[in-house]
Amino acid sequence: MPSKRQCDILCIVGARPNFMKIAPVMRALQAQGIPARLVHTGQHYDAEMNERFFADLGIPHPDINLEVGSASHAVQTAEVMRRFEPVVDELQPRAVLVVGDVNSTIACALVAAKKGVGVIHVEAGLRSYDRAMPEEINRVLTDQISDLLFTTERHAEANLAREGIDTGRVHFVGNVMIDTLRHNLERAVPWQEALAAAGVDLTPFQRAGGYGAVTLHRPSNVDEPAVLRRVTETLIGVSRDLPLVFPVHPRTRARLEAFGLLPALASEPRIALLPPAGYLEMLGLMRDARVVLTDSGGMQEETTALGVPCITLRENTERPITLDEGTNVLVGNDPGRILAAFNEVLGGGGKQGRVPDYWDGRAAERIVEVLADWLAREQPAAAG
Numbered sequence: 001m002p003s004k005r006q007c008d009i010l011c012i013v014g015a016r017p018n019f020m021k022i023a024p025v026m027r028a029l030q031a032q033g034i035p036a037r038l039v040h041t042g043q044h045y046d047a048e049m050n051e052r053f054f055a056d057l058g059i060p061h062p063d064i065n066l067e068v069g070s071a072s073h074a075v076q077t078a079e080v081m082r083r084f085e086p087v088v089d090e091l092q093p094r095a096v097l098v099v100g101d102v103n104s105t106i107a108c109a110l111v112a113a114k115k116g117v118g119v120i121h122v123e124a125g126l127r128s129y130d131r132a133m134p135e136e137i138n139r140v141l142t143d144q145i146s147d148l149l150f151t152t153e154r155h156a157e158a159n160l161a162r163e164g165i166d167t168g169r170v171h172f173v174g175n176v177m178i179d180t181l182r183h184n185l186e187r188a189v190p191w192q193e194a195l196a197a198a199g200v201d202l203t204p205f206q207r208a209g210g211y212g213a214v215t216l217h218r219p220s221n222v223d224e225p226a227v228l229r230r231v232t233e234t235l236i237g238v239s240r241d242l243p244l245v246f247p248v249h250p251r252t253r254a255r256l257e258a259f260g261l262l263p264a265l266a267s268e269p270r271i272a273l274l275p276p277a278g279y280l281e282m283l284g285l286m287r288d289a290r291v292v293l294t295d296s297g298g299m300q301e302e303t304t305a306l307g308v309p310c311i312t313l314r315e316n317t318e319r320p321i322t323l324d325e326g327t328n329v330l331v332g333n334d335p336g337r338i339l340a341a342f343n344e345v346l347g348g349g350g351k352q353g354r355v356p357d358y359w360d361g362r363a364a365e366r367i368v369e370v371l372a373d374w375l376a377r378e379q380p381a382a383a384g
Helices: 016-032 047-057 074-093 101-112 134-143 153-164 175-185 193-199 203-208 225-239 249-260 262-266 277-286 299-307 337-348 362-378
Strands: 009-013 036-040 095-099 118-122 148-151 168-172 213-214 244-247 271-274 291-294 310-312 328-330
Touching: 009 101, 009 134, 016 095, 016 299, 036 047, 036 074, 047 175, 047 277, 074 328, 074 337, 095 101, 101 118, 101 168, 101 277, 118 134, 118 337, 118 362, 148 153, 148 249, 148 362, 153 168, 168 362, 175 271, 175 299, 175 362, 193 244, 193 249, 193 271, 193 277, 225 244, 225 249, 225 262, 225 271, 225 337, 244 277, 249 262, 291 299, 291 337, 299 310, 299 328, 299 362, 337 362
Parallel strands: 009 036, 009 095, 095 118, 118 148, 148 168, 213 244, 213 291, 244 271, 291 310, 310 328
Antiparallel strands: none
């Protein structure tokens, strides 16, 4: 009976962090001649920002957009599964490739696994060992049902081995986020242009001879009024010594407004509140910053690759290599710890670090080399 298969690999994106990870993989699949299609679940539903990321990163427009949108974790995951299953039935891929740890990752992996379709997980094995983080649940479960697991660092391999995953399925290839960073570094938007485009007065920043970059979005930092107030007051204090550039996540802005904290930040001349930044703008802001204060997972890696000191406002990280080898320090949201780390950087004592193994811009090429061999050996193509 003729196969109805319309592609070898279905690649999944759902939220902004996925875009940076899928871009080099799509390029490498195309270069290797492996038929692939891109499915956007619509988990991140800001159409304007989606367009900017796809344009910035040179990602082909998705073949399919499931348009799931925002909801609770359970509803969103279930809705992705419900809408993705007919896509698998129609396209009959040989494998589904998921990246990272968002709800779309586990949802599409579950659909594929239950239909006997191979699951490929890029950025496997990362662990914070904090089950209060929904992403941690997504990581653990996705790895358990994956046929091929591609890791960014040696810690991840050890994590997977402890969880009983066959080491033959695990491949250390490096970090696709850093592929994207290196591919786009020369195109990064200078910080002066990003601020000028947002109508920010550059004078305080030019006088200071530098700035810090800030991003915040984790529930642990923005959902509780007392915590967010403490963090914003600390940022205001930091800005007296070094101006801050703060692209504000929509969720964070909503919390700042709801808790009455936005006016205090907005009135500070040494804090530039920007709209959410595109990839090239954010890359320029990180590259040129004296320090980055963040609760983002990806930015911990990107600052390590750039050699920029990173102060992470979290109590744990699923990216320990950024602590062991990189420029990252964990401080939680305690003002004293934040200020101590900041003062160390300002005094010239910030972590220097080094770039980890295989963070060389070729991770996606290594992924596709393994994938091509796996398709040939484990998943022979049906006659069409």
